[in-house]
Amino acid sequence: MIEVLMVMGTVPGRVAVLTDALAQFRALGVTVRVATTFDPAERVPAATELAELHLLPTAKELGPRFGRMVKRANPARRPWLRAQRDPWVRRHARRADVLVALDAQALHTVWQLAQRHRRADAVYGIAPALRAVEKRSADPARYRRPRLNTVGHAPAVLASATRNQTVDLAKRMFELSTGKRAMKLGPVRWFWQGAVTAPGLPERHRGKIARRVTGTMLKSGHGASAKRVALAAQGRLKSPTTRGALLGPIVDAELSQGRVPEHLMTVVRGQLKLADGFLKKRNPGKAAPHVLRAFNLLFHRIVQFDGTSSPLAADPEKFLAPLHNSEAGRAMATPRGREHPATFPPADRPHRMLFFTGLNDNFLGPILERYEAMPGVEVRRLNLMEESILPVLSNGRTNVTLHMLAGASKRAGEVREAWGPHLEWADTVFVDWCNLGAAMLTMIDPGTTRVVVRLHSFEAFSWWPHVTDWSRVDDVVFVSEHLRDLAQAAVPRLRAPQGPRTHMIFNAMDLHRYVAPKVSADSRFTLGLVGLSSLAKDPRWALDVLRELRRRDDRYRLKLIGDPLNPELSPAIAAYVRELDAELAELEAAGAVIRAGRTDDVPGALTDVGVILSTSLRESFHCALVEGAASGAVPVVRDWPFFAGRPHSARTLFPSDWVVGTPEEAAERILALTASEEVWREAGRAASSHVLSTWDWSVTQKDFDRLLLEPPAGTD
Structure with missing residues (x-):
């Protein structure tokens, strides 16, 4: 009786084709066994009545060591890693007359089995398998006595097995010598500090080894040693992304301890370099996480808010130069503009004002009270905390950043659907705080509605002004000249000739x-x-x-x-x-x-x-x-x-x-x-x-009246 061993690396697209083939094999009196990487009873239940189906061991069943190998391996090699130590596969591979790879993911596994069991025919696909079975059925005597050169493993397999065993041993030794237990020993830490700076070590290996070593040092509580190793290794690395990836955990550890990291900008530049690479490939979706990581570091509360100094306040142009000079920074700074300029309302109806409220209204009280009571003015509030609005704001920073990188997004359409009717009604929109509300508003063209944003001190030290499209804002209000100076230095678009008009108007205080x-x-x-x-x-x-x-x-x-x-x-x-x-x-x-x-x-x-x-x-x-x-x-x-x-x-x-x-x-x-x-x-x-x-508000309210109720200079 002829025996066939098949291997499936992926779920078949057409189960009927597989079951028809198995039925043909059964009609020929062939014993068929199928090894799969998925649960056959769940995915191909009809095939279980026509052949013996077997699920290969999972990564979890293989144990921690081999499980990690499976997860890290190339997808084409994973089925073989699961099959090579499976007693069921080894037993039936020895007896098989035909070995069949049913898909591309199974090719490597069948090739490995064929090198070990050379008396069997090895084929790819169902039709070649049927032909091999028919050939053996037509001349069984030819295959009855195997020739000597078909007995045992092929020399290439022996060499490959020896090489793999050596590599596996080396990997195991590396894992042990860089594990948490080993890193508790001073001599081991000293050895790895020298190893990662050894001359001649390829950069990709140096970076990987250094990341592994510093990571386990941090986990074992030796942050100072981890930093020494990382700094020693990064001195021999040329790639900004590799240096940034190596120093990232060190920077995170120092931030978690409340310290401003010395090498913060190295990691920022590495993240922006990665983002730029994805943008060149026209993949803003993969660039966005790296830009967000750079934002998290540049505007981290330890860096900007919880210390007695701020690198942004000290020199905003220098501190933010890596952002502004990157492809990502330039993409976010690209003005999308508006189709029509803002127009002043006609005199024959009330001036319609829309105020964004809900996120922080601490400084809006007197302003709202004044214009809600003023004849000739009609006021509406758009509460951003309403349940109908919250879905639009969800995951807001990520969505705004992705939109600014790509220039368009699905979320912009959702903002247009939710806020569009309010903008069409309003003559003027006033957004207090340049935060999520302002950034999301500028994702869409406001039409002829005038947009006014007030920027406070907090936002000047945050990422929000950098993900706001200022070409869709008409006026920006600051409460002091020194704040305007800082914001314009940090966000060059605010001081550009084509940028929004800027005003200094004090807070409304009774x-x-x-x-x-x-x-x-x-x-x-x-x-x-x-x-x-x-x-x-x-x-x-x-x-x-x-x-x-x-x-x-x-x-x-x-x-x-x-x-x-x-x-x-x-x-x-x-x-x-x-x-x-x-x-x-x-x-x-x-x-x-x-x-x-x-x-x-x-x-x-x-x-x-x-x-x-x-x-x-x-x-x-x-x-x-x-x-x-x-x-x-x-x-x-x-x-x-x-x-x-x-x-x-x-x-x-x-x-x-x-x-x-x-x-x-x-x-x-x-x-x-x-x-x-x-x-x-x-x-x-x-x-x-x-x-x-x-x-006092009795004085400063006149400045708000000039801003909101009078046509801007240079307009009709």
């Missing part, structure tokens, strides 16, 4: 509600700091001022108003909070600090505050300071370090005598202006008068 008499003359000895929930507020600077004052007069104390810093937000904040709490504990014990906590009645909390502080590292405006000054407290403003020394800063925003450079200067100003009740009250009245006449 300052008159803060005017109230101080509870007593002793209030002049109470310093107030409002808002502590961000490290940028730097309350430790206020403690330096307080200690300087109390060295001369122990009547001074500090009142902290607002939620405390949350140490769970990041390791950097946790470290800052530990130092802050240690200082506060000492001062609280002496009665020098009062923690008032969060309150809904800030005007009431300020009635016993005689000096209002701004101790921040950065601010776009600092409303809390101005509100304190409106209450009659003497303002003392730190020259915000992120902007100090620039053409515009705290010194150009506020009266020059308000601003100080050091805690010692702050103490001198406070001592001078609180020396007597009369001096203090006069200084407080002057500060209150200045802020009310400069920044």
Whole structure:
């Protein structure tokens, strides 16, 4: 009886063809066995009645070592790795007269079996298998006694097996010597540091070995050794992508510890290089994850928000040059424009204004109230937190980035369907915060509707302005000149001649509600700091001022108003909070600090505050300071370090005598202006008068009216 062993590497497209062939073999009296890489009972149930079907061992059944080999192997080699140690396959391959590969994925397996069992015919496909069976049936005597040269493995197989065993042994030794247990030994770590820098080692091998070694060092808790090995290896690597891939885990580890990595930009450049490669192949879908990874590093909270410095604030052009000079950066900066320019509404109907709300409305209240009550203006709100809108915003950053890279996307059509009717109704759209709402709005052509976006300090240190199509925005509003300078330096499109018009309009603040008499003359000895929930507020600077004052007069104390810093937000904040709490504990014990906590009645909390502080590292405006000054407290403003020394800063925003450079200067100003009740009250009245006449909503609302209700200069 003739025996046939078939191998299937993939599920057959036409099961009927397979079952017909098996029926023909059965009619010829042939015994057929089929080895598959999938469950035959589930995928080809009809064939189970015509032949003996066998599922090859899965990667899990092969054990961890061989399972990993199967997963890493080329798809054409995987069936053989599963078959070569299968007793069922080995037994029936020895007895088979014909070996059949039923698909391309099974070819390598059948070739390997044929090299080991040379008396059998090896064919590819059902028709050749039938011919081989018919040939053997017609002349059985010819195949009864095998010739000597068909007995045993072919020499090539013996050589291949020896080579494979050697390679497998080498791989096993490599895995053991680079495992977590091995990396706990100092001599092993020292050996690999030398090995990855050995001359003559091909770059692709050096990169792979170094990534494996540094990865297990990190997992075994030897981050310092991992960094040394990575830096040593990357010095001998030429490819930016290989260097970036090697240093990526090191950078991630340092960020997780709250430190700004020294080699952050190496990883960023590597990711952008990978993205550029995919864009050259016209594959923005594969480029997008690398751009997002670069964004995550460039604008990581440890890098930009949770430290006492920011590389973006220090030199925005240099810091963001890798992004702007990359193909990905240029693709996202490509203006898509609008088919028609924005038009001013006709005079015979109300001016229709659409405000985006829902994500953060903290600074919109007075603006909405004014225009909702104004005759000749019709206002609508588009709440981005409504259930009908949320699906459009889902996975927003990824979708916006992909859209900007590709120039078009399915999500843009969904935005058009959801927001299009609102845009067609509106004459003017006002988007507060340049974040997800603004970026998604610019995915579509706004038609003739005018688009106004207000950009605050937070967004200037984020990726959102870089995925916003500014060619579809007509006006950008900033709350200070120094913020406009920073944003235009970080996003060159904002300062381009064809870019949007820019305006500096202060926040809408009802300052008159803060005017109230101080509870007593002793209030002049109470310093107030409002808002502590961000490290940028730097309350430790206020403690330096307080200690300087109390060295001369122990009547001074500090009142902290607002939620405390949350140490769970990041390791950097946790470290800052530990130092802050240690200082506060000492001062609280002496009665020098009062923690008032969060309150809904800030005007009431300020009635016993005689000096209002701004101790921040950065601010776009600092409303809390101005509100304190409106209450009659003497303002003392730190020259915000992120902007100090620039053409515009705290010194150009506020009266020059308000601003100080050091805690010692702050103490001198406070001592001078609180020396007597009369001096203090006069200084407080002057500060209150200045802020009310400069920044109260009754004054700044006229700037909003000019922006929103009057035709832009140069239009009809």
